[in-house]
Amino acid sequence: MRNLFKRVLAVAAATVLTFTMSSSAFAAEDIVLDDSGSPFIKTFDPGDAGDYKYMGYVYCFEAPSEYKYLQITYTGDATAFEELRLEFVVNSDPAEEIKLTPCWFSENDEGTFKTTDGGLVPAPSSKEQTVTIDLAASGIDLSTGIRAFHVHDTPGKGTFTITDARLLTEVPGGSKAVADTNTKTDSKSSDDKKTDSKSSKSDSSKSAEAPAEDAGSGSGSQAGATTGGGSTAAPATGSATLPIAVALGGIAVAAVAFVGSRKMKED
Secondary structure (H helix, E strand, C coil): CHHHHHHHHHHHHHHHHHHHHHHHCCCCCCEECCCCCCCCCCEECCCCCCCCEEEEEEEEEEECCCCCEEEEEEEECCCCCCCCEEEEEECCCHHHCEECCCEECCCCCCCECCECCCCCCCCCCCCCEEEEEECCCCCCCCCCCEEEEEEEECCCCCCEEEEEEEEECCCCCCHHHHHHHHHHHHCCCHHHHHHHHHHHHHHHHHHCCCCEECCCCCCCCEECCCCCCCCCCCCCCCCCHHHHHHHHHHHHHHHHHHHHHHHHHHC
């Protein structure tokens, strides 16, 4: 009887361990880009002087290669993305930093960001938009993972505010529909664009704070003050609920086994 009980206990423990290991593969959490020293969730203002503006860097928490998507929620001036580009840094060892060719938010020979439906990232407006960028389809080499990315822009192109930014391992449900809607919105007439531009400039002038020194720039570059501190718009694609439930199940099995063994000893 005792040998049978030990076999049952071993099978139960093995089952719990298997489910725990397999469920962890589905529990990848979004990486929210809100590092206190170098967040992407903030207002960016390239100013009006000069021909080039380095606006700091964004730390990606050494995201592994399975994080293939960048989802952003944003508002801003209609021209703010015209010359905005990100320069990704791969390889987790800073001593062997590898910088990839900059990828642009508008069409550019160096590289252009593509959304999950294959389109361009829609221009900002006063209305908040959320899009999911396919990093691999945009030409970003994810084989070693992403450590950070630098933010570059051109003065005079206007301000923009990122209210949520996160790296994802899979496309969230409905993201293609959002991208399709945004693309249609972006194709409106030039008169409408002018109206949106005036409206967004008015909104940004009310909400943007004075530029502060960028902690990620060694040259004392200026970037807009942070306007958001955490995730706000994009739902997490991963969940820790299943692993927790499995773990609790394992504890329950262990408890039953302990009580059973004590009872057998008493008998």
